[in-house]
Amino acid sequence: MVTLNNSDDVSRLEFAHLPTKIEPMKALQKALGGPNLFVKRDDCTGLAGGGNKTRKLEFIMAEAKEQKADAIITQGSVQSNHVRQTAAISAKLGLPCHVVVSNPIGSEDEQYLKNGNMLLNHFLGAIFHKVPHGTEVENVSRIEGELKGEGKNPYVIPLGGSNALGALGYVECAREILSQAGNMNIHFDWIVHASASGGTQAGLVAGFVENHSKPRVLGISAMMSESELSETVFELVKEICQPSNLSPDKALINVNGDFIGEGYGVSTAEGLKAIKLAARTEGIILDPVYTGKAMAGLISLIKDKEGNPIRDSDNVLFLHTGGSQGLYGYINLL
Numbered sequence: 001m002v003t004l005n006n007s008d009d010v011s012r013l014e015f016a017h018l019p020t021k022i023e024p025m026k027a028l029q030k031a032l033g034g035p036n037l038f039v040k041r042d043d044c045t046g047l048a049g050g051g052n053k054t055r056k057l058e059f060i061m062a063e064a065k066e067q068k069a070d071a072i073i074t075q076g077s078v079q080s081n082h083v084r085q086t087a088a089i090s091a092k093l094g095l096p097c098h099v100v101v102s103n104p105i106g107s108e109d110e111q112y113l114k115n116g117n118m119l120l121n122h123f124l125g126a127i128f129h130k131v132p133h134g135t136e137v138e139n140v141s142r143i144e145g146e147l148k149g150e151g152k153n154p155y156v157i158p159l160g161g162s163n164a165l166g167a168l169g170y171v172e173c174a175r176e177i178l179s180q181a182g183n184m185n186i187h188f189d190w191i192v193h194a195s196a197s198g199g200t201q202a203g204l205v206a207g208f209v210e211n212h213s214k215p216r217v218l219g220i221s222a223m224m225s226e227s228e229l230s231e232t233v234f235e236l237v238k239e240i241c242q243p244s245n246l247s248p249d250k251a252l253i254n255v256n257g258d259f260i261g262e263g264y265g266v267s268t269a270e271g272l273k274a275i276k277l278a279a280r281t282e283g284i285i286l287d288p289v290y291t292g293k294a295m296a297g298l299i300s301l302i303k304d305k306e307g308n309p310i311r312d313s314d315n316v317l318f319l320h321t322g323g324s325q326g327l328y329g330y331i332n333l334l
């Protein structure tokens with residue numbers, strides 16, 4: 001069992017480029033008018049393009065190595081960034097990487113199916129298992145069984161690397177943010193980021209709880225409904241915190257489900273507008289599946305003051321979780 005108490009003792013491989021930078025977004029702030037905006041560049045964690053799965057994989061792959069795994073299995077959508085980062089570190093560690101891939105948007109578009117993350121996965125040597133959406137978990141089990149039948153010792157990584165072990169990567173990130181904020185002599189009132197399988201948000205929340213520290217974490221959902229994601233994140237936070245006798249309050253889980261649009265992986269008009277605005281003001285590249293929707297959420301909260309918990313005097317840190325590699329798969333869908 002992984003705990004906050006012993007997270008320093010949990011094995012960890014070090015391949016991420018850390019700490020990632022925190023930069024002011026003065027031009028975007030000026031364009032929007034409102035709170036002080038900063039960005040944390042977790043899109044630059046270094047692993048075949050980087051992104052938020054890299055921090056989780058430092059802990060997960062350490063366990064895989066300890067268990068002497070000789071194959072990795074994971075799952076994701078066609079344009080999954082998690083699959084790309086897992087394929088990259090598997091390649092570096094010399095482990096075959098089986099990826100169970102589904103097409104959640106049911107697109108036949110060649111760019112979506114072959115470009116972007118899929119092109120990179122191909123170069124990274126991922127072994128593809130294309131399956132119908134909704135059958136990913138059973139297919140992961142089937143492949144695990146088949147590999148075991150061949151005398152192999154496969155290690156399964158869940159969707160998005162979002163178990164308590166993977167989330168430790170974001171407990172570490174919370175510590176990193178607090179230390180950087182200390183050096184910058186400011187404190188962040190809000191951390192805003194794209195949230196999907198919940199590990200990033202849960203790790204951040206647990207990390208701030210552990211430090212009795214203030215930043216509130218707001219996850220803009222890219223996949224689940226507000227209630228489903230809140231529940232998923234809360235369960236993970238409790239699991240991480242339980243053995244250290246910390247009892248986190250459900251009120252710490254802030255989720256906004258208003259920016260998913262038609263569904264996971266389907267781009268939205270407001271997401272596309274946010275991608276253009278971030279690019280044209282800050283030179284920062286967001287993506288249509290996660291960070292564009294998260295930025296659309298942040299923009300809308302800033303503009304629509306009513307019911308907005310973020311005040312104009314607040315310091316807001318947008319955690320850029322990566323994903324721009326997926327843009328190339330969306331060239332015809334945007």
Ligand SMILES: *Cc1c(COP(=O)(O)O)cnc(C)c1O
Pocket residue numbers: 051052053080081082160162194195196197198199200201287290291321322323
């Ligand atoms: C996976 C992913 C997320 C969501 O992170 P979770 O830990 O799954 O909630 C956000 N942004 C990008 C770019 C991702 O690839």
